[in-house]
Amino acid sequence: MIKVLIVDDSPLIRGILTEVIQQAKDLTVVGSAEDPYQAREMIKSLNPDVITLDIEMPKMDGISFLRNLMRLRPMPVVMISTLTQQGSPITLEALEIGAVDFIAKPKVNVAEQLQHYAESVQEKVRTAATARLRPYRTSEAAAQKAQLPSGQAFERNSIIAIGASTGGTEAIKEVLVQMPKDAPPIVITQHIPPVFSSSFAMRMDKTCAMHVKEAEDGDILEFGRVYIAPGDKHLKVVSKGLNKVCVLDDGELVNRHKPAVDVLFDSLKPFAKSVTAVLLTGMGSDGARGMLGLLEAGAKTAAQDEQTSVVWGMPKAAVEMNAAQKVLPLQSVAAHLIKSTSR
Incomplete structure (x- = not known):
């Protein structure tokens, strides 16, 4: 009990x-x-x-x-x-x-x-x-804005996709604060209620070198920017002319979630060879099937390891499906993203 x-x-x-x-x-x-x-x-x-x-x-x-x-x-x-x-x-x-x-x-x-x-x-x-408890952190210690070198040569069409759930807000922050300000566009689906997604995006924007925003319909993916799915809409990426564009979808729940990671990952399959996808801590299995589809279409994939996950549910599901090429501790995820999208 x-x-x-x-x-x-x-x-x-x-x-x-x-x-x-x-x-x-x-x-x-x-x-x-x-x-x-x-x-x-x-x-x-x-x-x-x-x-x-x-x-x-x-x-x-x-x-x-x-x-x-x-x-x-x-x-x-x-x-x-x-x-x-x-x-x-x-x-x-x-x-x-x-x-x-x-x-x-x-x-x-x-x-x-x-x-x-x-x-x-x-x-x-x-x-x-x-759950695996994280060490206690003061908000002052957690709010140090990253001062990271820029000028890294990234592949021109690179897209980074991140999915997370329970424990994900802090895991995402740990990744984002390590990313240089001119990193490839990052699209994120985190299971979170609507009002919280906008607060979370604003909080990340103050903390990170990249510009972070809640995704809006029609946002063009640009280097140096992070797009977080609103808490009541699925986030997809589509091709529009020469651009990749965010589309918000008010469809049915997927895996009991909206936004759902599988929806984001599925939308990225046409661009898979330019995509690096990561599943972070979270309850359930949302994102694992979508990650497998991305891997089969040519994407680079990774999952957070059990030791650093608050809840090893979603990453574990990806590992068990052989959808993740790498299993990484949280502190190594940002370096992996930078390396996998560099020329």
């Missing part, structure tokens, strides 16, 4: 989370705390496997508590977040500090969506229990 401690100041939210977690046979709520001070004592006495943590609480906010927890007693934490313009930067900061994942605060009046919400919570708690 996976033991869960719920930390939230709202009795109603604590009740809903307890109900949806207890529905699963392999999960049990061992306690619920209304503030971080109570949570601290319950962690000592109950030794939970996973904590769900609200961000806004009295006495001490969730970010301050998380920072203390990850420094003194690292353990898997799933943040309970308001999926809003205001909530997204704080939640991204929580992932930076070391939270494994986040889920939306439940909408208490939407009974018909409760089952879907319950399944999402259960899946994220299970994944968190098996």
Whole structure:
């Protein structure tokens, strides 16, 4: 049984989370705390496997508590977040500090969506229990802008494609901060809600030498630029005249996701000989099939290794399909991308 401690100041939210977690046979709520001070004592006495943590609480906010927890007693934490313009930067900061994942605060009046919400919570708690925790990092240490040499001779038509899910925001950042400002265009699909994708792109743009933006329909792929799929649209790349262009697709979920990595990778098959594709940390198998298709069409492919992945799901699926030519630790991915796209 996976033991869960719920930390939230709202009795109603604590009740809903307890109900949806207890529905699963392999999960049990061992306690619920209304503030971080109570949570601290319950962690000592109950030794939970996973904590769900609200961000806004009295006495001490969730970010301050998380920072203390990850420094003194690292353990898997799933943040309970308001999926809003205001909530997204704080939640991204929580992932930076070391939270494994986040889920939306439940909408208490939407009974018909409760089952879907319950399944999402259960899946994220299970994944968190098996996640590999990253070392604690202060936001100041993580926000150092890369000062990297430019002038590297890159292949003219090169495109870099990255797919990621759980743990991916920090993994992507670690790759991007090592890329020179004139690197080939990078297209990214990260499983993330809509408002969060724009916040994530803005956060990356401040941190990286390359210019990072949320992809828009019609964006022309240019060197020195990174295009992140919006959280509610599939990102594709198509040929338009002499240019490669971003297309946003509001189609059905693929592998239960929108955006889906497979959709991005599939769209790149016509240009495969110029593509270098990488699958980073993430739950599930999205992207593995698309990566195999790219490899068979002539692309260079790689997957993050198990040791440096928060969740070795998507990269593992690619490795098991023999879709990844290389299996790399996260710290080596940027150097691989630079080498594989250089003349």
